[in-house]
Amino acid sequence: MLRFTNVDHKPTRLPPVYGYRTHPLLPLRQALDPIVSKIDQLDEFIKIAKSECHFPSEHGLTREESASIYLYTMDWGEQSLYRILNEVLREKDRSVLIPWHGYLRLFDTALKKLPSLQINLWRGINGDISKNYKENDELTWWCFSSCSSSVKVVKQFLGSISTLFMIEVKNGKAISVYSNFSEENEVILPLGTRLRVVSDALDHASLNVIHLRELVDENDQELTSSFANMGVTTSIKHQMDYKETLPNNQSSTFKIWADENGNKYDITVRISYD
Secondary structure, eight states: GGGGGGOOOOOOOOOOOOSGGSSSSOOOOHHHTTTGGTTTHHHHHHHHHHHSSSSOOOTOOOHHHHHHHHHHHHHGGGGOOHHHHHHHHHSSOOOGGGGGGHHHHHHHHHHHTSEEEEEEEEEEEESSSSSGGOTEEEEEOOOOEEEEOOOOHHHTTOOOSSEEEEEEEEEEEEOOGSSGGGGGGGEEOOTTTTEEEEEOOOSSSSSSEEEEEOSSSOOOOOOGGGGGGEEEEEEEETTTEEEEEEOOOOOEEEEEEETTTTTEEEEEEEEEEO
16 A cells, blocks of 8 residues: 555655645535545545545544545545645645645544554655665654554565664554554554654665654654653564664564565564563
């Protein structure tokens, strides 16, 4: 699914996204009225989203808000709403977003009603982009960033040479029950999520792992609580060991499968608390 691999090859500085939060809160079809004629089959998929979305909602979302999430997760190829929207969000000219303000307001309102999760997430991209992400670099993701709490979900969309992001976040929004693909354990990072590269990438011939941590306030204060003392150990079987000590007596292990020239390697990412 392209949502999990739609990552910028190189961090790019963009102006903030502004204006949509003061837009009137409208029903889904009305919110997308300026866009409908520009996206093939959008009208049809809006109807499906309103019919199939998760409602009533245990989080207090209206049907229109729930449908805005369902529609975002629907995939009908290059004209899928999430693809077009995230392309527009990468434009330096923020005026091109004005027709999207109605949908952004509705979608943002829906996400804000969901609990904020402090969780480890995974996201990836085909190809080796590790050289573009250096230790202590800070970046802002101005797109809606789809991640998964399951590395297995992300790895199935990656090719033989790829880059995997392991991301510590505090403000993830779990949307599985609202998604068209509930089995993907999808968590969305909101617009403007700020991140720091914890260390230079662990690189391997076919897989590169980049460790990111969310920055949570204007003073660049990083996550405190349990993440503040986290230790991350990454090892590639028979290749190399990578360890950074950051620290509480639990551990999680993730197996990542990589394929290069028909060979299989076992790569273990272990998050431990001492």
